Amino acid sequence: MSAKSYPSAKRQARTCLLCNAPFRGRPDKKYCSASCKNRYNHLRRRKTRTEVKRIDAFLHRNREIIEEILGKARKKMVPRRRLDRMGFRYSYITGLYFNKEGKMYRNVYNYAYMEFSDQAVLIVRRHTSA
Ligand SMILES: [Zn+2]
Secondary structure, eight states: OGGGEEEEOOOOEEOOTTTOOOEETTTOOOOOOOOHHHHHHHHHHHHHHHHHHHHHHHHHHHHHHHHHHHTOOOOEEEEHHHHHHTTTTTOOEEEEEEOOOOEEEEETTOOOOOOEESSSSEEEEOOOOO
């Protein structure tokens, strides 16, 4: 039976997002039961975890590389070769910002880098909130 069979009913028949079983209830209800709701959310989270894992790993590695090179310094000029050797992936960033001179920095969490020249990259620590 489809929902179309009850066009005027206040509590329309729908099908569960997880098991497709028909059910009735409030208009915002999407699942036939609490266990279907929990299972659906569990599967969705698991899918997200799987799909973002690779990208997260690249981002985390980029952050570690910058942290390792910077140490306690606030900024440092680094030969591009060194970043390349350490496996830095320039296209994996968490955001962009432009300084007062209009130079574009690429954020890597609480750090950032700027492609200073063909050979050099400026890495900086960004002020962290809180
Ligand atoms: Zn269900």
